[in-house]
Amino acid sequence: xxxxxxxxxxxxxxxxxxxxxxxxxxxxxxxxxxxxxxxxxxxxxxxxxxxxxxxxxxxxxxxxxxxxxxxxxxxxxxxxxxxxxxxxxxxxxxxxxxxxxxxxxxxxxxxxxxxxxxxxxxxxxxxxxxxxxxxxxxxxxxxxxxxxxxxxxxxxxxxxxxxxxxxxxxxxxxxxxxxxxxxxxxxxxxxxxxxxxxxxxxxxxxxxxxxxxxxxxxxxxxxxxxxxxxxxxxxxxxxxxxxxxx
Amino acid sequence: xxxxxxxxxxxxxxxxxxxxxxxxxxxxxxxxxxxxxxxxxxxxxxxxxxxxxxxxxxxxxxxxxxxxxxxxxxxxxxxxxxxxxxxxxxxxxxxxxxxxx
Numbered sequence: 030x031x032x033x034x035x036x037x038x039x040x041x042x043x044x045x046x047x048x049x050x051x052x053x054x055x056x057x058x059x060x061x062x063x064x065x066x067x068x069x070x071x072x073x074x075x076x077x078x079x080x081x082x083x084x085x086x087x088x089x090x091x092x093x094x095x096x097x098x099x100x101x102x103x104x105x106x107x108x109x110x111x112x113x114x115x116x117x118x119x120x121x122x123x124x125x126x127x128x129x130x131x132x133x134x135x136x137x138x139x140x141x142x143x144x145x146x147x148x149x150x151x152x153x154x155x156x157x158x159x160x161x162x163x164x165x166x167x168x169x170x171x172x173x174x175x176x177x178x179x180x181x182x183x184x185x186x187x188x189x190x191x192x193x194x195x196x197x198x199x200x201x202x203x204x205x206x207x208x209x210x211x212x213x214x215x216x217x218x219x220x221x222x223x224x225x226x227x228x229x230x231x232x233x234x235x236x237x238x239x240x241x242x243x244x245x246x247x248x249x250x251x252x253x254x255x256x257x258x259x260x261x262x263x264x265x266x267x268x269x270x271x272x273x274x275x
Numbered sequence: 276x277x278x279x280x281x282x283x284x285x286x287x288x289x290x291x292x293x294x295x296x297x298x299x300x301x302x303x304x305x306x307x308x309x310x311x312x313x314x315x316x317x318x319x320x321x322x323x324x325x326x327x328x329x330x331x332x333x334x335x336x337x338x339x340x341x342x343x344x345x346x347x348x349x350x351x352x353x354x355x356x357x358x359x360x361x362x363x364x365x366x367x368x369x370x371x372x373x374x375x376x
Contacts, residue, residue, distance in 0.1 A: 087318075091343055124346065131348045138294045178291065178349060215292070 031058040032262040035072035037102070037118070039064045039093050044079035044115065044238060051238035052076065055254040057261065067097040074111035074261035075102055077118025079171070079236060089132065089174045090120030099125055111155050111264060112230040113257050116172055119222070119232030128225050128232045129187060130179035135172070136207070136215025142171040144247070145213050147195045147221045147235055148202060154194065154224060155260030156231045159252045165202050166195075166249035168240035170213050175234040177216035177223070184218055195222035195233050279324050279332035280357035283340045286317035291349050320344055323360060 034057040038045045049059040060072050064082075069075060083092035093099055099121060106112050106127055114122040122128045135141055146165045149157045160166070179187065187193050196219040197205040197212045205211035205219045212219050214234070222233030237250025287293045295316035303311055322339075326332035336354050345352040 087344060088346060091346070095343070131346055133292060133349065134294050136292065136294055138298055176292070180348075 031056060032074075032258060032265050033058045033060050033070075033072045034258060034261055035060045035062040035069055035075040037062045037064065037075065037077045037098055039080065039082035039096065039121075041082045041084055042078055042080035042117070044117075044236065047236075048076055048078040048115070048238045051241035051250070051254055052258060054241060055251060055258040057258040062098055064093070064096045064098045067101050069098075069101050069105055069110075073265035074113070074257055075105065076257070077102075077112070077114040077121050078238070079116030079118060082117055082121060085117070085174075088124065089117060090122075090124035093121045094125040103127060106225070106230050109227065109229050109264075111257065111261055113156060113253075114230075114232035115236055115238065116170075116175075116234055119234055120174065122230060122232045127230050128223050129183060129192065130177055130220075130223060132172075132174050132234070133176040133178045134174050135176050135213070140171075140173040141175070141213045143169065143213065145170050145221075145235055146198050146200055146202075146211065147233075148198045148204075149195055150193055151191055151224075154228055154231070154256075155264075156194065156224075156253055156256050158260060159256040163202060165198060165200060166240075166252070167247040168235045168237055168250045170235045171239075172214070172234055175214040175216065177214075177218075177220040177234075179217065184220075187220075187223060188218070190226065192224045192226065193218070193220055193222075194224045194231055195220075195235075197221050276325050276327060277332075278360040279326060279329060279336075280360050281322055281324065281333070281336040282355040282357055283320045283322070283336060283344050283352055284317060284355060285320070285340070285345045285350050285352045286315055288349055288351050317350075318344070321357070329356070329359070 052059045149160045199211040224231045237253040240247040240250035296314040299314045324332040324335045340352045
């Protein structure tokens with residue numbers, strides 16, 4: 030039986046259906062979770078999709094943070110449940126303090142919608158078990174507030190503890206500097222995605238669900254989604270614990 | 276219960292990149308303005324709190340400012356007291372505006 034993976038829908042979510050589709054392709058049974066519900070319906074993992082939850086008013090993600098479903102997700106995450114935030118979902122997780130750091134306005138001040146290349150730094154997490162370390166992964170970004178920020182001490186700690194999950198790289202795989210074209214938003218240390226300390230919550234700005242089938246021009250995102258679905262299936266059977274920080 | 280009016284000013288913390296402030300600074304030449312620097316763009320939120328006393332009202336405004344209106348990682352905030360409003364109706368707290376319905 031396919032593992033049940035929740036996809037949260039906020040008012041203003043706009044990648045929820047793509048995410049539902051891509052998760053089904055990855056072998057899951059997607060379950061739509063409405064923002065006002067305080068129960069996660071027994072899903073084995075949760076994805077917070079992209080969009081503009083609550084209009085992105087005040088700061089992207091902050092109003093969503095106080096919704097009943099995100100409070101439920103915080104409890105689920107505290108018990109080791111697998112949670113992945115994509116784009117706006119990453120912003121929600123950051124605002125909720127479920128992953129470290131903050132997403133600032135893009136350095137260019139412009140909304141950026143284009144393909145980027147990222148690379149995973151680890152292949153031993155629930156989100157990257159089917160991804161090769163350092164392999165260039167092509168997928169789109171589409172955001173106005175994606176400039177990853179944390180103070181220098183925190184950045185050092187994240188790198189030391191293996192919590193930097195993805196970086197923006199150029200097509201050859203070289204890590205992008207903050208002002209390089211390969212870094213779409215000016216993220217510090219080219220961080221495109223991070224992991225929480227316990228290793229069961231991750232967020233990334235690029236959209237794996239928009240690069241999950243060949244017909245979309247790239248299926249490099251499928252490795253991330255398949256990793257999550259496979260990890261959720263194992264977690265549902267109590268056979269694996271999320272890999273924590275190093 | 277009384278009504279108290281506050282303004283909450285949220286600004287990017289020192290050292291945080293503020294591309295909006297940069298953009299404003301970059302446009303000064305178009306206005307023929309010189310000698311302006313360190314532009315930081317923030318947000319001002321005005322609101323009315325119903326509470327028994329000023330201290331309780333301030334505590335409510337401060338909680339809202341710290342938990343929702345600002346992100347402590349990147350933004351600082353200051354709560355400014357605009358005084359008690361005499362009337363019960365919140366519409367009296369501010370002049371009527373065309374879209375006040």
